[in-house]
Amino acid sequence: MTDVATYPRKRLKLERRVNPSFSWTFTMYLAATLLGLALSALLLWTSGADVVKAFSTLLTGAFGSQKAWVATLSKATPLILTGLATVVAFRAQVWSIGQEGQVYAGAMGAYLGCLMFAGLPVWLYLSLIILSGMIGGALLGSIAAWLKDRFDVNEIISTVMMNYLIVFLLSYLLGGGPWTEVASTVVYQQTGPVPALSELPHLMGSKKLHLGFVFAMVSAVICYVLLEKTPLGYEIRAMGYNPVALAYRGTNIGRTIILVMAISGAIAGLAGVSQIFGTSHRLRADTLYGLGYTGIIIGMIGGLRPLGTVVAGIVFGGLASGALYMKLLAKVPSALVPAMEGILLLTFLCAAVAARYKFVRVGDVDV
Amino acid sequence: MSELFSEAILISILAGTVRIMTPILFAAIGELVTQRAGIWNMGVEGTMLMGAFTAYIVATATGSIWLAVLGAMMAGAMMGLLTAFMTATMRVDHFISGLGINLLVGGLTLYWFRIYIKGRAQPTFDGFDNVAIPGLSAIPWIGEILFTQRLLTYVAFAMVPVIWFLLYRTRWGLELRCLGENPKALDIKGLNIVRRQYVAVLIGSVMTGLGGGFLMLGFSDRFLADITAGRGWLAVVAIIAGNWMPRGVLAAVLVFALLESVATHVQVLGLNVPHQIFLAMPYLASILLLMGLRRKTNQPVKLGIPYFR
Numbered sequence: 001m002t003d004v005a006t007y008p009r010k011r012l013k014l015e016r017r018v019n020p021s022f023s024w025t026f027t028m029y030l031a032a033t034l035l036g037l038a039l040s041a042l043l044l045w046t047s048g049a050d051v052v053k054a055f056s057t058l059l060t061g062a063f064g065s066q067k068a069w070v071a072t073l074s075k076a077t078p079l080i081l082t083g084l085a086t087v088v089a090f091r092a093q094v095w096s097i098g099q100e101g102q103v104y105a106g107a108m109g110a111y112l113g114c115l116m117f118a119g120l121p122v123w124l125y126l127s128l129i130i131l132s133g134m135i136g137g138a139l140l141g142s143i144a145a146w147l148k149d150r151f152d153v154n155e156i157i158s159t160v161m162m163n164y165l166i167v168f169l170l171s172y173l174l175g176g177g178p179w180t181e182v183a184s185t186v187v188y189q190q191t192g193p194v195p196a197l198s199e200l201p202h203l204m205g206s207k208k209l210h211l212g213f214v215f216a217m218v219s220a221v222i223c224y225v226l227l228e229k230t231p232l233g234y235e236i237r238a239m240g241y242n243p244v245a246l247a248y249r250g251t252n253i254g255r256t257i258i259l260v261m262a263i264s265g266a267i268a269g270l271a272g273v274s275q276i277f278g279t280s281h282r283l284r285a286d287t288l289y290g291l292g293y294t295g296i297i298i299g300m301i302g303g304l305r306p307l308g309t310v311v312a313g314i315v316f317g318g319l320a321s322g323a324l325y326m327k328l329l330a331k332v333p334s335a336l337v338p339a340m341e342g343i344l345l346l347t348f349l350c351a352a353v354a355a356r357y358k359f360v361r362v363g364d365v366d367v
Numbered sequence: 368m369s370e371l372f373s374e375a376i377l378i379s380i381l382a383g384t385v386r387i388m389t390p391i392l393f394a395a396i397g398e399l400v401t402q403r404a405g406i407w408n409m410g411v412e413g414t415m416l417m418g419a420f421t422a423y424i425v426a427t428a429t430g431s432i433w434l435a436v437l438g439a440m441m442a443g444a445m446m447g448l449l450t451a452f453m454t455a456t457m458r459v460d461h462f463i464s465g466l467g468i469n470l471l472v473g474g475l476t477l478y479w480f481r482i483y484i485k486g487r488a489q490p491t492f493d494g495f496d497n498v499a500i501p502g503l504s505a506i507p508w509i510g511e512i513l514f515t516q517r518l519l520t521y522v523a524f525a526m527v528p529v530i531w532f533l534l535y536r537t538r539w540g541l542e543l544r545c546l547g548e549n550p551k552a553l554d555i556k557g558l559n560i561v562r563r564q565y566v567a568v569l570i571g572s573v574m575t576g577l578g579g580g581f582l583m584l585g586f587s588d589r590f591l592a593d594i595t596a597g598r599g600w601l602a603v604v605a606i607i608a609g610n611w612m613p614r615g616v617l618a619a620v621l622v623f624a625l626l627e628s629v630a631t632h633v634q635v636l637g638l639n640v641p642h643q644i645f646l647a648m649p650y651l652a653s654i655l656l657l658m659g660l661r662r663k664t665n666q667p668v669k670l671g672i673p674y675f676r
Binding site: 043047048095097147151152153154156157158160161162164165168169171172176177293296297300333335336337338339340341342343345346349350352353354 | 409449453457458459462463464466467468470471472473474475477478479480481482485596597600603604607641643644646647650651653654657658660663
């Protein structure tokens with residue numbers, strides 16, 4: 001830009017940092033965390049709650065004892081999975097918010113598998129249930145990718161719409177449709193209990209933590225390897241940076257998008273499987289609600305990296321689990337947690353930008 | 368099905384369509400201004416929800432629905448300031464900041480709602496009544512459909528030509544549209560980009576908040592979590608499907624509202640078909656509309672791309 005000199009006064013201008021240092025990035029994220037907590041405290045204070053008591057019960061309920069940790073990890077299980085689903089899609093700059101619907105699709109696919117494959121040996125039965133759940137999520141994800149590739153339909157909008165559609169489908173299936181619980185006089189919008197054989201085994205004798213947590217950890221490792229160590233991961237990252245260059249290299253962008261969305265959907269579907277067959281043991285909507293949306297926040301706050309997502313997932317699992325304790329002891333509605341999540345997301349978004357840019361004064365520098 | 372086509376039902380469906388159009392139309396026509404300025408606000412759903420929630424709180428706390436309308440517009444303005452700060456000042460990716468705002472509002476409204484109703488029955492309010500336009504409302508059929516509506520419905524429809532005029536017949540509108548096509552040209556002329564982006568986002572968000580307020584005050588007497596149920600998203604789809612033209616946006620909103628109106632009437636008639644099929648129609652239609660779309664000729668070139676000098 002040569003016409004800067006025509007500006008009579010000096011102005012602040014954003015300039016991209018070539019290589020943001022680790023300590024600067026870390027400072028920004030720390031500031032974001034503190035600002036987010038301060039804003040949450042303000043929210044509590046303005047609504048007349050005891051801020052210290054609310055935060056301390058939230059923390060104790062989340063990480064205060066071994067029992068609390070187990071509850072936290074069990075709450076974190078589906079959140080880590082939906083967070084990872086977000087990471088895979090967003091790293092490719094595919095802005096899917098279909099994780100919510102894919103969780104439902106995964107749960108429905110797995111329930112269908114549980115009805116179809118009854119009677120098989122237990123290891124085969126469980127594997128097929130898990131597989132059909134992942135296929136359910138992957139299918140829903142690929143539809144959005146196909147719409148984007150073939151018809152240039154914005155993926156945010158198509159995934160939002162499909163989130164609504166899948167909820168209507170489940171509402172039909174559970175409320176008067178073929179999967180409605182029989183032999184109950186009241187309509188609860190749920191299926192009957194799943195067969196005991198299909199339940200995911202618990203870990204370490206705990207009643208809450210189940211095999212799903214292992215899936216989440218394994219998925220995190222697979223995502224890391226996929227993104228950082230494989231040709232597909234290279235394409236995914238390159239698509240995020242420069243899709244045009246990638247197309248010139250001979251990569252089929254449409255095929256990559258469909259693959260990305262199928263993988264993302266399969267992981268989100270796994271979250272649905274883990275909720276139904278690990279936690280609630282029947283198909284119902286309320287145990288699935290919100291997991292996908294929270295997963296977006298977790299993936300973003302985790303810096304779109306698998307390890308960061310696991311950490312963020314455990315922190316947010318802690319918030320979800322501590323919220324019950326806080327509600328009981330500090331009389332603060334547990335809805336504080338989604339509000340806090342939203343606040344933290346926005347402060348982290350600003351921090352991510354602040355970490356990448358610095359203010360320089362135009363006129364002082366040679367532009 | 369013959370019952371569905373009796374005269375009274377048909378009039379009721381069409382009058383319902385006009386009423387259901389109102390909140391989506393406010394949001395879609397307002398956000399058209401925002402998008403024309405190059406800001407792709409994906410937080411429309413959240414902004415609308417905040418408007419609806421604020422309208423509920425003000426209506427039940429003060430008993431005045433006009434104060435509630437004002438509150439909804441203020442809430443929209445606050446969300447607009449936040450959106451503009453994220454997109455114009457911080458230059459966060461427009462999609463991401465919009466998603467963040469939706470998630471934030473979902474959490475905040477739920478939390479505040481729980482605080483508000485803690486330990487008591489949920490308060491209700493008296494919403495809008497119809498205002499029949501003298502003379503015109505006496506016309507058979509048309510009078511009942513078009514001229515026996517809530518006051519704000521007339522305002523929403525009046526906004527379509529107003530926004531058209533502002534965008535296409537004023538210098539302000541020309542500069543605003545230029546912002547979406549070629550912001551550098553404005554910048555080189557020495558015009559303030561960020562201030563214009565703020566104004567464009569605020570217009571869209573205030574109207575979206577107003578739409579949310581109408582959704583609350585014109586249809587219901589109590590708040591529910593996620594009461595907007597995707598209407599903000601439908602507004603965004605209407606802009607794309609309408610090829611970024613006021614007329615087209617109006618037509619797209621009409622399609623969504625007609626489908627929703629039919630769905631509500633089918634439920635009342637008690638046809639032997641799962642009612643979810645009809646409820647799903649607007650969402651399905653939005654995907655089909657976007658699939659069938661071949662013209663995106665008026666999409667602002669710089670839509671959703673943060674401007675760096």
